[in-house]
Amino acid sequence: MGLEHIKVIAFDADDTLWVNEPFFRKAEQDFCDIFASHLPKDQVNEMLFSTQMKNLPLYGYGIKPFTLSLIETAMDITGGQLDGDIVAQLLQKGKEMLETPVVLLEGIEETLAVLATKYRLVMATKGDLLDQERKLIKSGLQHFFHHIEIVSDKTEKQYTQLVRHLDIQPHEFLMVGNSLKSDIVPVLAMGGHAFHIPYETTWVHEMIEEEITHPSFKTFAQAREILAYL
Incomplete structure (x- = not known):
């Protein structure tokens, strides 16, 4: 199923919304x-x-x-x-x-502002609950998001549970993130769509060796580029 069926777009937080x-x-x-x-x-x-x-x-x-x-x-x-x-x-x-100030990535605020008029937006990230909540508040982006999901890890099971919670089907879900391992591979395995926006620095634990070729997968240089596809 194509992008025309998307109802919910989830964004990773660290190095997708802000510098980390x-x-x-x-x-x-x-x-x-x-x-x-x-x-x-x-x-x-x-x-x-x-x-x-x-x-x-x-x-x-x-x-x-x-x-x-x-x-x-x-x-x-x-x-x-x-x-x-x-x-x-x-x-x-x-x-x-x-205590480090939150620095938004280029184009992310304007991208969320446009997408929020057409889709339900979700922040889906892993990490420490208090720290991620703190960064979200400092970012000033919280009003764009319908739902906040902070988990211990990102797996196919976690994404499946999120989709069920949002009362949608996997093909109606799009994940946007910088990590192929956490944001892309498990979402595609679940049956969702995934947009990869690589960041200049990636932790070695989040890297994968295999090349991804999938009809529901796209790569972009910056967040604002996805607006042309949605």
């Missing part, structure tokens, strides 16, 4: 700098990523889990002899990330 990933990359660089005298940068990054992957099932996504993983990795690097000042420094880094 560069703040994590900066924090990782700062972390590597702190322990530059202990290990090479690549090794520190590998240890941090491994810790994050191990902790995902327990902590989920977001700045607070990231901060806990920073501290745990620092403990591993120092053999459990982590200085209290470093712990305080890492905790402060997490707080600074939580």
Whole structure:
């Protein structure tokens, strides 16, 4: 079924509505700098990523889990002899990330304004509930959305439940996001439509190797480009 059947358009939040990933990359660089005298940068990054992957099932996504993983990795690097000042420094880094101003991506506000006149709009994102709610309020975009969905992870099952909650069929649902792994693949598997808007920086965990060729999938450079198709 084609785009003419779309009733609901869902938007991812981080790096689709507003800037997010560069703040994590900066924090990782700062972390590597702190322990530059202990290990090479690549090794520190590998240890941090491994810790994050191990902790995902327990902590989920977001700045607070990231901060806990920073501290745990620092403990591993120092053999459990982590200085209290470093712990305080890492905790402060997490707080600074939580207090970072929300920067909207180019064209997103005007795109939502147009689409909201024709469709029900949903924000569908994963991560920490309090942090995502905070960013949404700071963004000034909340009035565009009919429904807010913040989940621990984005899977085909989660999207199917969302579609049922919205009382529509999968082919009446369109997801817009920057992550092929989280925003595109599970939606297409469910039977929905998916628009990919790549962001300049993507976390390696959100990357996939296979090329997507699907009649319900399109890629755009910027959000406003989708207006020509809807």
